Amino acid sequence: MRIDDEHYQQRLNLLNECGLVGKSGKLHEIAETILQVAPTNVTVLIIGESGTGKELIAQGIHKHSPRRFKPFIAVNCGALAEGVLESELFGHEKGAFTGAAARRKGVFELANGGTILLDEVGEMSFATQVKLLRVLEEKEFMRVGGTEYIQVDVRVIASTNKNLASAVEGGEFRRDLYYRLKVVEIQVPPLRARREDIPLFVDTFVTQFARENSIEFPGITEEAMQILINYAWPGNVRELKNLIESMVVLSPKRKIDADDIPLYLTGPEEPVRHLPVRLDKTPDQAEREVILRALWALKNEVSEMRDTILDKLDAHAIKEAPFVERDDGPLDVSSKEISFDVGTPMNDVEREMITRTLLEAKGNRRKAAKMLGMSERTFYRRLQKYDLS
Ligand SMILES: Nc1ncnc2c1ncn2[C@@H]1O[C@H](COP(=O)(O)OP(=O)(O)OP(=O)(O)O)[C@@H](O)[C@H]1O
Numbered sequence: 001m002r003i004d005d006e007h008y009q010q011r012l013n014l015l016n017e018c019g020l021v022g023k024s025g026k027l028h029e030i031a032e033t034i035l036q037v038a039p040t041n042v043t044v045l046i047i048g049e050s051g052t053g054k055e056l057i058a059q060g061i062h063k064h065s066p067r068r069f070k071p072f073i074a075v076n077c078g079a080l081a082e083g084v085l086e087s088e089l090f091g092h093e094k095g096a097f098t099g100a101a102a103r104r105k106g107v108f109e110l111a112n113g114g115t116i117l118l119d120e121v122g123e124m125s126f127a128t129q130v131k132l133l134r135v136l137e138e139k140e141f142m143r144v145g146g147t148e149y150i151q152v153d154v155r156v157i158a159s160t161n162k163n164l165a166s167a168v169e170g171g172e173f174r175r176d177l178y179y180r181l182k183v184v185e186i187q188v189p190p191l192r193a194r195r196e197d198i199p200l201f202v203d204t205f206v207t208q209f210a211r212e213n214s215i216e217f218p219g220i221t222e223e224a225m226q227i228l229i230n231y232a233w234p235g236n237v238r239e240l241k242n243l244i245e246s247m248v249v250l251s252p253k254r255k256i257d258a259d260d261i262p263l264y265l266t267g268p269e270e271p272v273r274h275l276p277v278r279l280d281k282t283p284d285q286a287e288r289e290v291i292l293r294a295l296w297a298l299k300n301e302v303s304e305m306r307d308t309i310l311d312k313l314d315a316h317a318i319k320e321a322p323f324v325e326r327d328d329g330p331l332d333v334s335s336k337e338i339s340f341d342v343g344t345p346m347n348d349v350e351r352e353m354i355t356r357t358l359l360e361a362k363g364n365r366r367k368a369a370k371m372l373g374m375s376e377r378t379f380y381r382r383l384q385k386y387d388l389s
């Protein structure tokens with residue numbers, strides 16, 4: 001085997017063992033870095049948007065290090081109030097603060113010999129940053145309310161979805177700690193920057209969830225896959241994974257097609273959805289696209305919220321006044337029948353059917369789509385087609 005091939009195989013094995021799916025060049029670079037840093041004790045800073053796999057990478061480093069038989073503990077620094085975080089990290093002595101009924105070990109003690117992941121490290125207060133710097137440099141710390149230093153041997157990995165360099169410039173993060181943390185830096189790209197991996201993610205997650213739920217999943221059409229490839233995925237792999245799980249569990253007994261994909265994924269116009277995948281966009285273009293898609297998703301959410309409220313109001317009105325007579329004004333929509341002459345063009349039939357159903361549903365588009373047995377997306381398309389929106 002050539003050295004190159006051997007290297008490649010090593011990276012593949014590593015990705016496999018870490019549960020990291022993907023074959024993009026960027027992921028292979030990450031695998032290479034994991035292989036290099038795992039045997040050492042250097043501090044690693046993992047930077048990437050939420051849901052890009054930072055924790056999986058941190059676990060990968062731990063699993064491939066000599067520390068693998070000792071604990072790996074992740075602490076979310078952004079989720080805990082300052083005092084709670086200190087006590088979580090360093091433990092406390094009995095009576096250190098109100099409610100500290102007994103001595104408690106913190107994760108630095110619990111993970112001795114192992115690895116700690118400090119997630120969202122950018123959210124840490126200045127006071128805690130000082131204590132962290134001390135553990136990193138002196139390998140010792142004091143419990144909250146304690147008087148003596150405790151020695152530990154812990155490897156620290158930090159992760160952030162925030163730009164720590166600008167937090168340093170803005171005076172929110174200590175410069176010395178920043179440099180201490182980023183001895184090695186791993187940048188994890190957002191999913192939209194490695195779209196070529198999306199089909200592989202889809203296949204992997206479909207297989208996983210179908211097996212877990214003992215469901216036979218008929219698969220997804222090319223067109224539907226193209227929508228998934230083109231979407232901006234602000235929640236990255238986590239968002240894709242969650243979507244696949246719901247699609248598998250709620251799947252119809254036929255192949256998932258474009259109409260089954262939630263509306264907010266499809267973007268503003270048909271042509272945009274079908275644009276070929278372009279990886280050569282400038283950051284400005286890419287950013288504009290993300291904003292546009294986010295706005296579109298927001299618009300859909302607002303209209304869905306409106307529909308839900310209308311639904312609730314309808315239900316309420318029916319409960320409150322079940323026998324109130326309807327006054328539908330000059331339009332005669334009280335009859336639920338429509339008749340057409342033989343040979344009426346199908347477009348006219350469809351247009352009329354949609355208009356009348358919409359009236360019957362009191363303008364609630366979701367309800368009308370349901371009554372007609374159409375997906376909401378198809379319904380919206382028809383509204384546009386017949387200029388009814
Ligand atoms: N390359 C990948 N292969 C397989 N699964 C992945 C990959 N990247 C992320 N995931 C999955 O996506 C989800 C989110 O991953 P993870 O928790 O590692 O992200 P994160 O970057 O730490 O997010 P956050 O910043 O929100 O903490 C997990 O369920 C994880 O298994």
Ligand SMILES: [Mg+2]
Nearest residue numbers: 054055119159
């Ligand atoms: Mg995480």
